[in-house]
Amino acid sequence: MRNEKEMMDLILTTAKNDERVRAVIMNGSRTNPHAKKDIFQDYDIEYIVSDINSFTSDHRWVDIFGERMMMQMPEENVLPPAENDGRFPYLMQFKDGNRLDLTLIPIEKMDQLMNFDSLSLVLLDKDEMIDPLPLPNDRDYHIKPPSEKEFMDSCNEFWWICLNISKGLWREELTYAMFMYEQVNRNVLIRMIEWYIGMKTNFTKSAGKHGKYIQDYLETELWNEFVRTYPDADYENIWQSLFHMCDLFRKIAVKVANHFAFRYPYDEDKNVSAYLQHVKNLPGNSDG
Secondary structure, three states: OOHHHHHHHHHHHHHOOOOOEEEEEEEEEHHHHOOOOOOOOOEEEEEEEEEEEHOOOOHHHHHOOOOOOEEEOOHOOOOOOOOOOOOOEEEEOOOOOOEEEEEEEEEEHHHOOOOOOOEEEEEEEOOOOOOOOOOOOOOHHOOOOOOHHHHHHHHHHHHHHHHHHHHHHOOOOHHHHHHHHHHHHHHHHHHHHHHHHHHHHHHOOOHHHHHHOOHHHHEEEHHHHOOOOOOOOOOHHHHHHHHHHHHHHHHHHHHHHHHHOOOOOHHHHHHHHHHHHHHOOOOOOOOO
């Protein structure tokens, strides 16, 4: 596996030797001083280029970066549909284990498409067209405190989606129930946990993409409760995990509400919790 120096030398040498590449910016975890370092970190690179069509008309130019396992070019996809905003990403997984996410941005659209954030690091600027940036840090990704409306909307969403999950479980519609469980309510639970972590850290930390760092900040007891919210495909186990999820959501949300002097919707919680137990106990041929 090529090491970081070898990859960065290749990325920069390629840019320096190509007159069409006018600037190079790196983003993501490799510029984040607080990110955990490991062999799976991507190289998130942007090339600011002239004549972007000369690159995208013949994709063989990316072969210089190494032997690929596979590549995605989202702008040539039908599903999911392309953004068609002018940029062109090459997502490359190499056989040696490295991954390079390289996005071309046309120089004439740089002001429109470049979204510098606190992790942006200018590696090369041939024309000195980019204003100096502060040293990279993760402040733009710190957990933000909720407004009371955001808090109340999250509580309402969680308990509402619990109704959908219970319906799917009673019908034994596994894909529907688990979509509602994992793709909707899981995210609401993680959002609430992030607000709780923000409280504890004075909103000076990031929980990472999809909450991947929450274990670092949760008490062991709460983390173990969170783990119990992950079921297998057995319906009884999903029910029990759902009840664990409800208990944990309530515990965390009440802490957040108390901290911010928000109102927690105890009535909705009580009504839905009772209904979940009712639906679980309904026989499969019940008419209500």
